[in-house]
Structures are given as C-alpha cells and as structure tokens.
Amino acid sequence: MTDQERFDGLLSECDSCLRRIGLSPRAYLPSVRLTHNRSRIGSCKKLRGGRRPLFQISCSVDACATDAQVRDVLFHELIHTLPGCFDHGNRFREAAAKANAAYGTEVRATRREPARRVPEVPRWRVVPLVGTELLVRGRRYRFVGMNDRPKRCCNLTDERGRSYVCAPAYVLAHLERRGMG
Structure with missing residues (x-):
C-alpha cells in the first residue's frame, strides 16, 4: 500500500x-x-x-x-x-x-512545535561587527546591519548579493567560533 x-x-x-x-x-x-x-x-x-x-x-x-x-x-x-x-x-x-x-484523539487548535528559544543579544554587541564576513557551511556571507522586524534581526548578504535574515545570536555564535566575537 x-x-x-x-x-x-x-x-x-x-x-x-x-x-x-x-x-x-x-x-x-x-x-x-x-x-x-x-x-x-x-x-x-x-x-x-x-x-x-x-x-x-x-x-x-x-x-x-x-x-x-x-x-x-x-x-x-x-x-x-x-x-x-x-x-x-x-x-x-x-x-x-x-x-x-x-x-480518544488529540485534535487541538494548533499542533505546531514551539520555536527554539534564541537568546536575546544586546544591539551594542552586534552593531560593531557590521561588515564582518561569516563562513557558514562553506558559503560566505557579509553582515550588513540590523533591522527591527518582527524582532531585532541581522541582515546578511551572500556573494551574489541575495539578502538573508537571522538572529543576532546566530551571527555571534559563528564569529565566536572564529575567535572574533
């Protein structure tokens, strides 16, 4: 079947x-x-x-x-x-x-898994890192700034100029692995 x-x-x-x-x-x-x-x-x-x-x-x-x-x-x-x-x-x-x-079913209004909690990072820890390159899984990204939607997020661009958004903790974690954070 x-x-x-x-x-x-x-x-x-x-x-x-x-x-x-x-x-x-x-x-x-x-x-x-x-x-x-x-x-x-x-x-x-x-x-x-x-x-x-x-x-x-x-x-x-x-x-x-x-x-x-x-x-x-x-x-x-x-x-x-x-x-x-x-x-x-x-x-x-x-x-x-x-x-x-x-x-005996478990029908509920929503069954989405709770989102993983990402630690809050103060803006002052991340803003000085604007312009820094990150290497993630063999791809290069440049940290270009912060935004305020819907939570504070970091804006990244790749080598082709495409934009990505991620949590500030993610940027810091990658930079700390390189000894820069």
Missing part, C-alpha cells in the same frame, strides 16, 4: 467517524495532498467558496509517523470544513472536543 492510498483511506475513515457523531464535513477532494513540510503538518484550503464550498486537505508525510498522528491531523482538517469552523474559534474547539471525547 502506498502512502497516498494509506492517507486517502484514513481520510475516508475520519470522515465516517465524524458523521457518526453528528458532524458532517462539507465537500472536499477525495485524495489527500501529501507534503514533506515539517512546520505545517496539515492544512485545509478552500478551493471554491459560496453555497457549495470545496476544500483540499493536505498532510505532511514526514511529520506524521503513525496512523494515530495522521488521524489527528485529518480530523483537525476535516473539522475546518464544517460551517463556522474554518478558523480555530469556539465552533472549531467544540467540534474538536466532541471528536476527542468520542474517539
């Missing part, structure tokens, strides 16, 4: 389970769009709006190792197809609680 067949079978099973407890998902494509995304393990995209909306459900093959994890994601995405549940508001939470109580 291929991954596609497995995910499609689980989608059909989850749909039947929701209908048994009185939750009727609206029209969706019968095949799960498989992805390899690790930060967003599932999504529900509205392909057509109006009175008869049509949804496409996606699920990450890499982030879901077990059938139980796949079911949790598919239940979550199918609940988004219910009227008034496209966001993670009260209706969504009520439907998720009903599915969790009936099937």
Whole structure:
C-alpha cells in the first residue's frame, strides 16, 4: 500500500467517524495532498467558496509517523470544513472536543512545535561587527546591519548579493567560533 492510498483511506475513515457523531464535513477532494513540510503538518484550503464550498486537505508525510498522528491531523482538517469552523474559534474547539471525547484523539487548535528559544543579544554587541564576513557551511556571507522586524534581526548578504535574515545570536555564535566575537 502506498502512502497516498494509506492517507486517502484514513481520510475516508475520519470522515465516517465524524458523521457518526453528528458532524458532517462539507465537500472536499477525495485524495489527500501529501507534503514533506515539517512546520505545517496539515492544512485545509478552500478551493471554491459560496453555497457549495470545496476544500483540499493536505498532510505532511514526514511529520506524521503513525496512523494515530495522521488521524489527528485529518480530523483537525476535516473539522475546518464544517460551517463556522474554518478558523480555530469556539465552533472549531467544540467540534474538536466532541471528536476527542468520542474517539480518544488529540485534535487541538494548533499542533505546531514551539520555536527554539534564541537568546536575546544586546544591539551594542552586534552593531560593531557590521561588515564582518561569516563562513557558514562553506558559503560566505557579509553582515550588513540590523533591522527591527518582527524582532531585532541581522541582515546578511551572500556573494551574489541575495539578502538573508537571522538572529543576532546566530551571527555571534559563528564569529565566536572564529575567535572574533
């Protein structure tokens, strides 16, 4: 059995389970769009709006190792197809609680992994390093300055002039390895 067949079978099973407890998902494509995304393990995209909306459900093959994890994601995405549940508001939470109580699933408003905490670095430690070159995995970058969006970040450019943004702690860590920080 291929991954596609497995995910499609689980989608059909989850749909039947929701209908048994009185939750009727609206029209969706019968095949799960498989992805390899690790930060967003599932999504529900509205392909057509109006009175008869049509949804496409996606699920990450890499982030879901077990059938139980796949079911949790598919239940979550199918609940988004219910009227008034496209966001993670009260209706969504009520439907998720009903599915969790009936099937012992772990459908939550979000399942994103918490971001790694990067230590805050005072601006005065980084600003004097403007113009310094960094060598990261064999590629050269030049530290060109700081910005204030959405948190204080360092602006880097590569040899081709492309811009990158990273945390100040990242710049300091690379410079300290070279004995410059």
